[in-house]
Amino acid sequence: MVLSDTIVALATPSGAGAIAVIRISGKEAITIANSIFKSVHAKDLTKQKSHTILLGHITDSARTLDEVLLSVFKDPHSYTGEDVIEISCHGSPYIQQQIIQLLLRKGCRMADAGEFTLRAFLHGKLDLSQAEAVADLISSENEATHQIAMQQMRGGFSNEIKMLREELLNFASLIELELDFFEEDVEFADRAKFKELLNRIQEVLKRLVDSFAVGNVIKNGIPVAIVGEPNVGKSTLLNAFLNEERAIVSEIAGTTRDAIEDELNIGGIGFRFIDTAGIRDTEDVVENIGIKKTFEKISQAQVVLFIHSAEEFRMAEVNLKSLQLEVGKIASKYPDKPLVILVNKTDILSPKERTNLKNMLTNVEGSAFQLISAKTGEGVEAVKNLLLNFVNTGALRNNETIVTNTRHYDALLKALEEVQKVQSGLDNSISGDLLAIDIRQALYHFGEITGEISSDDLLGNIFANFCIGK
Amino acid sequence: MVLSDTIVALATPSGAGAIAVIRISGKEAITIANSIFKSVHAKDLTKQKSHTILLGHITDSARTLDEVLLSVFKDPHSYTGEDVIEISCHGSPYIQQQIIQLLLRKGCRMADAGEFTLRAFLHGKLDLSQAEAVADLISSENEATHQIAMQQMRGGFSNEIKMLREELLNFASLIELELDFFEEDVEFADRAKFKELLNRIQEVLKRLVDSFAVGNVIKNGIPVAIVGEPNVGKSTLLNAFLNEERAIVSEIAGTTRDAIEDELNIGGIGFRFIDTAGIRDTEDVVENIGIKKTFEKISQAQVVLFIHSAEEFRMAEVNLKSLQLEVGKIASKYPDKPLVILVNKTDILSPKERTNLKNMLTNVEGSAFQLISAKTGEGVEAVKNLLLNFVNTGALRNNETIVTNTRHYDALLKALEEVQKVQSGLDNSISGDLLAIDIRQALYHFGEITGEISSDDLLGNIFANFCIGK
Numbered sequence: 001m002v003l004s005d006t007i008v009a010l011a012t013p014s015g016a017g018a019i020a021v022i023r024i025s026g027k028e029a030i031t032i033a034n035s036i037f038k039s040v041h042a043k044d045l046t047k048q049k050s051h052t053i054l055l056g057h058i059t060d061s062a063r064t065l066d067e068v069l070l071s072v073f074k075d076p077h078s079y080t081g082e083d084v085i086e087i088s089c090h091g092s093p094y095i096q097q098q099i100i101q102l103l104l105r106k107g108c109r110m111a112d113a114g115e116f117t118l119r120a121f122l123h124g125k126l127d128l129s130q131a132e133a134v135a136d137l138i139s140s141e142n143e144a145t146h147q148i149a150m151q152q153m154r155g156g157f158s159n160e161i162k163m164l165r166e167e168l169l170n171f172a173s174l175i176e177l178e179l180d181f182f183e184e185d186v187e188f189a190d191r192a193k194f195k196e197l198l199n200r201i202q203e204v205l206k207r208l209v210d211s212f213a214v215g216n217v218i219k220n221g222i223p224v225a226i227v228g229e230p231n232v233g234k235s236t237l238l239n240a241f242l243n244e245e246r247a248i249v250s251e252i253a254g255t256t257r258d259a260i261e262d263e264l265n266i267g268g269i270g271f272r273f274i275d276t277a278g279i280r281d282t283e284d285v286v287e288n289i290g291i292k293k294t295f296e297k298i299s300q301a302q303v304v305l306f307i308h309s310a311e312e313f314r315m316a317e318v319n320l321k322s323l324q325l326e327v328g329k330i331a332s333k334y335p336d337k338p339l340v341i342l343v344n345k346t347d348i349l350s351p352k353e354r355t356n357l358k359n360m361l362t363n364v365e366g367s368a369f370q371l372i373s374a375k376t377g378e379g380v381e382a383v384k385n386l387l388l389n390f391v392n393t394g395a396l397r398n399n400e401t402i403v404t405n406t407r408h409y410d411a412l413l414k415a416l417e418e419v420q421k422v423q424s425g426l427d428n429s430i431s432g433d434l435l436a437i438d439i440r441q442a443l444y445h446f447g448e449i450t451g452e453i454s455s456d457d458l459l460g461n462i463f464a465n466f467c468i469g470k
Numbered sequence: 471m472v473l474s475d476t477i478v479a480l481a482t483p484s485g486a487g488a489i490a491v492i493r494i495s496g497k498e499a500i501t502i503a504n505s506i507f508k509s510v511h512a513k514d515l516t517k518q519k520s521h522t523i524l525l526g527h528i529t530d531s532a533r534t535l536d537e538v539l540l541s542v543f544k545d546p547h548s549y550t551g552e553d554v555i556e557i558s559c560h561g562s563p564y565i566q567q568q569i570i571q572l573l574l575r576k577g578c579r580m581a582d583a584g585e586f587t588l589r590a591f592l593h594g595k596l597d598l599s600q601a602e603a604v605a606d607l608i609s610s611e612n613e614a615t616h617q618i619a620m621q622q623m624r625g626g627f628s629n630e631i632k633m634l635r636e637e638l639l640n641f642a643s644l645i646e647l648e649l650d651f652f653e654e655d656v657e658f659a660d661r662a663k664f665k666e667l668l669n670r671i672q673e674v675l676k677r678l679v680d681s682f683a684v685g686n687v688i689k690n691g692i693p694v695a696i697v698g699e700p701n702v703g704k705s706t707l708l709n710a711f712l713n714e715e716r717a718i719v720s721e722i723a724g725t726t727r728d729a730i731e732d733e734l735n736i737g738g739i740g741f742r743f744i745d746t747a748g749i750r751d752t753e754d755v756v757e758n759i760g761i762k763k764t765f766e767k768i769s770q771a772q773v774v775l776f777i778h779s780a781e782e783f784r785m786a787e788v789n790l791k792s793l794q795l796e797v798g799k800i801a802s803k804y805p806d807k808p809l810v811i812l813v814n815k816t817d818i819l820s821p822k823e824r825t826n827l828k829n830m831l832t833n834v835e836g837s838a839f840q841l842i843s844a845k846t847g848e849g850v851e852a853v854k855n856l857l858l859n860f861v862n863t864g865a866l867r868n869n870e871t872i873v874t875n876t877r878h879y880d881a882l883l884k885a886l887e888e889v890q891k892v893q894s895g896l897d898n899s900i901s902g903d904l905l906a907i908d909i910r911q912a913l914y915h916f917g918e919i920t921g922e923i924s925s926d927d928l929l930g931n932i933f934a935n936f937c938i939g940k
Contacts, residue, residue: 012490013561016608017483018586018940019491021558051523053541064620066607071523071541086558088491091483091940092610116488137536138486138562146564150534470488470561 003082003122006032007111008103009469010096017091022099023469024085024108025116030072032106033085036060037070045085050074058087060102066095080116081123114466118459121451128451128462129158132405135466136219143268144218148402157208157401157408158450164201165446171197172439178432191426198423205416208403212412215404217302221263221272222391225298227330228307229278233344236374237307238273241266241384267388274301279326298330298337303390305383306341306367310349313357323364331366338390339367342383347373407462411448418442473552473592476502477581478573479939480566487561492569493939494578495586499553500542502576506530507540515555520544528557530572536565550586551593584936588929591921598921598932599628602875605936606689613738614688618872627678627871627878628920634671635916641667642909648902661896668893675886678873682882685874687772691733691742692861695768697800698777699748703814706844707777708743711736711854737858744771749796768800773808773860775853776837780815783827793834801836808860809837812853817843877932881918888912 006026012019024033034045039056042048050073058065069088078084089095104110112118114135121131133152140146151157174189217223226234241264262273276294298304306326312318327339341361349357354371361369370386372379403409418441425435447453476496482489494503504515509526512518520543528535539558548554559565574580582588584605591601603622610616621627644659687693696704711734732743746764768774776796782788797809811831819827824841831839840856842849873879888911895905917923 009488011488011561012482013485013487015483015485016937018479018481018493018608018937020482021489021491023488053521053523053543064624066620067623069541071539073523088556090604090607091481091937092608092616094611094613094616095607098616134560137560137565138488140562141564143564146562146568150536153537154534467486467488467561 003119006108007115007119008100008108009111009116010100011086011469012091014093014096016093019088020091020096022087022089022096022103023111023116024087024103025078025080025082025111025119026108027083028107029083029085030074032103032108033070033087035106036102037068039070045070045072048072050077058089058099058102060098065098065102066090068099076123076125079125080119081125082119111468112463113468114463114470117466117470118463121459127155127158127162128454128459129161129405129408129449130155131451132407132462134470136404138467138470141263142265142270145270145404148215148218148404151401152404157403160204160401161446161449164204165443165450165452167197168201168439168443168446172436172443175432175439176436179436182432195423195426198419198426201419202416202423205412205419208401209409209412209416211400211402212404212409215402217391218269218402219404221270222303222387223272223274223301224387225274225276225301225304226307227276227278227294227298227304227326229312232307232309232312233374234275234307236344237305237342237372237380237383238262238264240372240374240377240380266384269388269391271387279329295330295333298334301337303387304330304334304337304339306339308341308343310343310345310353310357313343313360314348314353320360320363323360327364327367340383340386341367341369342379343369343371345373345375346371346378347375408449411445415442415445418445473589476578477585477589478570478578479581479586480570481556481586481939482561484563484566486563489558490561490566492557492559492566492573493581493586494555494557494573495548495550495552495581495589496578497553498577499555500544502573502578503540503555503557505576506572507538509540515540515542518542520547528559528569528572530568535568535572536560538569546593546595549595550589551595552589581938582933583938584933584940587936587940588933591929597625597628597632598924598929599631599875599878599919600625601921602877602932604940606874608937608940611733612735612740615740615874618685618688618874621871622874627873630674630871631916631919634674635913635920635922637667638671638909638913638916642906642913645902645909646906649906652902665893665896668889668896671889672886672893675882675889678871679879679882679886681870681872682874682879685872687861688739688872689874691740692773692857693742693744693771694857695744695746695771695774696777697746697748697764697768697774697796699782702777702779702782703844704745704777706814707775707812707842707850707853708732708734710842710844710847710850736854739858739861741857749799765800765803768804768807771807773810773857774800774804776809776811778811778813780813780819780823780827783813783830784818784823790830790833793830797834797837810853810856811837811839812849813839813841815843815845816841816848817845878919881915885912885915888915 004027006024006028008022008024011021011023030045036058037045037056038059039054041054041056048054052072054070054072056068056070058068066089071086071088073079073084073086075081075083087099089099117126117131117134120126121128126134130153133149136145136149137153140149171189171194177188178186226237228234262275264271264273274297276297279291279294308318323341327341330337330339341364343357343361346354357371368386370379370382372383374380403412418438422435422438422442425438444453474497476494476498478492478494481491481493500515506528507515507526508529509524511524511526518524522542524540524542526538526540528538536559541556541558543549543554543556545551545553557569559569587596587601587604590596591598596604600623603619606615606619607623610619641659641664647658648656696707698704732745734741734743744767746767749761749764778788793811797811800807800809811834813827813831816824827841838856840849840852842853844850873882888908892905892908892912895908914923
């Protein structure tokens, strides 16, 4: 971990925009900026106050590269805890490159991925789990992932761990103190209170460990299998969801992104729609490759949506028997997986056909149903609510801490294990020195989460997943 | 042109990055920001000094959207000349959207393309040609286009025009004064000095008008036709150029962009390489569609590169006669177009083969030649220098003003026309009132360039080509 050199990187997304921000951090940040920045408002950046902005020009000897705004942040009142300069230049990739190249020639080094945040951690501006939350925050794509990351970044998660760790540390030192006086057989640590603490710790750890299943699903998007023949309206349904989102997004030109049709944000939660080939035509051929793949995909999903089109019912291609067969195939293999039959294009049905269809669908065992029409918008909201209800996000709604990070999950599991060892040690009245070892081990895993205990390798792994410039 | 409302837009490129900048400008910018920004460092943004930065949180009632840096710029000391707030948030597209949506709910309006710069123009922070240079600067992709845009933005071009306009205006008022005293037959305007001024103006205008041809080519990239059969190494050559560039670019991760193989930056100037199908196989079929297309592409190019591979010579597929025939076809149609024969893969040749080849190529009339090898790097630099030498960029090297904007070119041409009318009017001693009309007309076209004379339509057209957020 070299902290002595001054690093530079583009902090804004690459590409052309109105402006781009180039970030410099380190001991020489202000001196280097001084050597390439000319402003009528200030002669010397070293005399500039922290958190102020200057208008001026970046010059490379006689050549003027750009007119820029330059922000000064002074150690320790900056993101990294070092002297930081941010150059807000015109958003041409060429200009960005020219300025960064100039800074490299003047003695800066290209920042590694996540190196600004790593420095913030090493200077005590953030703990490790907060630093990790920064990366999660940047990649958050919907309300749920944003909320989890924001909560973690503001320390909700690590504060809880830190407080428990401190209490545990307190008991550990008392027990280790007892070891010094072992001949006198004293008990400094109140065993009843200690048991109470261990219970409390186990409760918290269990809750956090359990939250990982929810957190992981939320972070990666909740998988929904869409089972249906081609042309029954799978993409129509996704578009119906998407159009509502688009109406919001298109209002903000410049932030519009390419529609990834199979990843949608519904009610602030990400859903991943997995298209499958359907299972109807494979009635007889059990070893069919298509049906194998469909079942593989269904096994990954949390919810299964069957889609049929109203036309199929009209043309008698689908009837109660065939529907029950299809539902049965899946229900027998995955009895706990929620199934919903969606019938699309219902706008073509006469009132009588509609009644008949509803009667038929009511009689299919093992599944719910919903009539939809992309044309009239019928049922779209209902399907959204269905999906949201299937997902257990109680924790999210109650603003509870949710663990999404595999590293935290591992450390929490290990900490829980050690705490359980301590508990059983207490129950079996094992000697204080053995107890102390297990407590130290538990403390170690707590410390891993917040970064009070960390290795260069661990830090390298964590920050390598960041983008450059953060 | 509504200036009374407060506008907002994302100023950085869309997509995920370490940070993103959201820009707000207008009367309510500070009040609106005040209503969503909480900081321990300041209670009231209206009391905040201009050009200062605050760390704090963007909150939407109870929900915290992000931890941000907020920059305050106060009217008139801002880019637009209005109160401006810049919010530097985490670079998640979701967060960007949430903050912008919140600002829209609080009373901001989405900025139109170029509206920040339009407001800067309307508040007199920039003249029109400088404002146009901002868009050019952002889209500048190499040293040449950057230099031209930078020069224009710093006023080099419009200052010259403004000064001439003022002198002309001075004479215009003297001549119009004469009209008031027409019965007394006085001459306030010194005709000799006036003629001298008109000559000076014409000289400048002619130089600027002439520079447009160069400027236009530089702005759009200098077209180079590459004529050759498949697999002779056309892409090898482009890659050889590209690799050197990549070595520079890859150093700056985050600014690496997708290689557009047929647009390359050589020595700071953009070249557009136009691939053609070759003309060899069409020796007999004159009306061949392929050859027509090739000739069409050659007609658009400034330079023609013929590529052959050393293998073709070895296998006697190409000889002096066939080469002379190919060169002759083009030279007869475009006698002034520079032609260079490139022989690729020369690393496979023995010294004797190499000598023979050189002797043969020396005897091809109407073209230069160059041996190249992507493997050994032979000739790559030489081809670059060849291309740079073919391009007349004397003006660029001498730091002269170059016109690249069609609107300016049109206005300059019209101004020149009117000035010439004035001149011939003077020569023919036409009456002062007719003279005055022509001078007014010339002044009008001058004013069009700098924006002293502008219409809403014109402004709308210019700024519609900007990106949102600038």
